[in-house]
Amino acid sequence: MGSAKITSAIKEMAKALGPGLITGASDDDPSGIATYSQAGAQTGLATLWTALLTFPLMAAIQGMCARIGLVTGRGLTLTIREHYPKGLLYGVLLMSFPAITLNIGANIEGMAAVANMIFPAVPVPAFCLCITAVLIAAIIAFPYRKIANILKWLCLSLLLYMAVPFMMDQDWVAVARNAFIPTIALNKDFILILVAIFGTTISPYLFFWQATMEAEDAAHGRQDPALGRRSLADMRKDVNAGMLLSNLVMFFIILTAGSVLYPAGIRRIDTVAQAAAALEPLTGRLTYLIFAAGVLGTGFLSIPVLAGSQSYMLAETFGWKTGLDKKFHKARLFYISIIFSLAVSVGLDFFGISAIQALLYTAVCYGLTAPVMVAVVLHIGSNRKIMGENTNSMLSNALGAIALIIMSAAAFALLYFLFF
Template identity: 60%
Template structure:
């Protein structure tokens, strides 16, 4: 018992020591991301496992740059854009980000409702969606930033269920190792589409803005006014790397689960998260089914505040509104108004007949188009000594950053081609 308490205390201390990086990375594995990874595993088995190794350093490099910008400037990415770059870049970012993020929120809310309906079939999925939306809004409006951040950290734990699911199934671990370290690429339209989807799901622009803003807000909350030192930078990098690694490990295990359970049994089409859970049940058993469904709900509670919060910060910094999750509602009404509007629209999308999967496709296209532009801007800011002082990019940051830009640009072109070609 004492040993168990000791490990629990270490876990609590570890979570408390981590900052925005863990929440940012974990929120990337939202219900829509889970649907994407499930489809990739069901359709191609273990063939795409190696992508988890490739996307990790790319995600970590870009998110580290965004976090460093937030630390050094004590401002969000949008404020830095507004102060140092042409207005059209800022407006283009908002133009594409608003519909993309709202569609993503709508799909995630629908996924949470559907997963809860699997657990309690007597309650309609939409009723659960409305309930979850109200709970998320209440938490964001009522609790201060530090409390919200603490709650989100604990929701990260729900992602651990996906690491457990494969151990309830029969997995050929030698094939898994081979598929992980020896990349396989099929030059078919379907496989290329899957690679584009993975890139678009893991390297999403809204995460860039959330990361920078949360680092800046974290500094402001702690009342730190000293110059950023090497210790702070090192701690931030550790936090970001932990979050991005956690995100990619979860992605890896979701692909592994569906690749080991669904693919061998000929189940190749998974369009929603509830389909993945239902498909697992007769093959992998009730435990896998329950864990998968519970994880979807937990990731929704984690991701939706990040999605709506990042959008609200974009608008607040653009129009110079009072902002911050530490503010009371009456102190920052427009800021909280954007969060409320985005969540309400997200819920209503489920009423007017918009297919959540189609919504995710559209949001992925919009993310894919804006990501290369935002990455290019992040690279420019993080190499600009007038903004960053001595904390500009090192060699490896630039190498990984430019590689990410090239891959995301190629993904954007491929995405457009695959969507509009016959």
């Protein structure tokens, strides 16, 4: 293949990448990085296999959400509002909003803590305020297309994590064994780590964001309005690429923590700052800086997705004008809800709610809403009245059913260990 053909293929692939890539990359936010770091520190390499399991499940669920957005031209909230009881929609909103708000707060606090470690002269609260101000200004000032392009570039920050394990000696036979042969320890700590991993990777807010962004792209002519084969094929490439990137990063973070922190006897990581600080004396300043830079990049990538998905849900429920492509005065309530969400989230950092507390509460809310949302997405994707000829394939339904079983089991396990 000549250089011209290679360049053309790369350009075609880049055009196909969009909402799916951003959705997958935003799943590896600072709170997710803390979860994966804790998994590696606590269990070594024993949870590496989860990355291989969650990839097809995430790809199937997010693919359904993307197809719903493309076919209906509407977000998931609006589709639920029109075809399902309002009690279901309000129930999902009530559970999702606290989880998303706490998640944003935990991410801002994690980013600020890492920035403070690099520039200790600036206190953490000051970084929290600065990060929040930058995010609000960017979301209001830039239209969706520009935000999407910025987010695409921030996805590159995730590649930093994939380089770290190759900077140290590895027992690749042990890595392969733990990746392909599942290990499950029937004790509270291990089960809770599994619950946290599944809850972090299959998060309901990503369902809403994926469907809405596909609908926005279709409205802007990025996808073929007639939904031809190429449009659906591009969507599948996009979603699969995003989910693959997400799971690769998850794999390498667990690998890094499992091969560095676990042998050193470091068993508890509550924040991304702790993970970065623990790596420095063991692997050197360069690894520490790579880890810290990745946290900042993924934070700026994920928080607009979190805040945007929450505001789209609220706007579509109450019929407000929506769109990150609109000017502030044309979608005032939509943007005010984003500002309010970020303000409340950063406020948590000033009221003594630690990042680990926020993550615990977030896991509870996500763990309870995820099975319901997976079931709803499965039902919508198989409903011919809504989807026409573009219903789920047998493979998608099978993978979705497995995800539903796993998330339901995770919810029951979470409740059991929290209350008993």
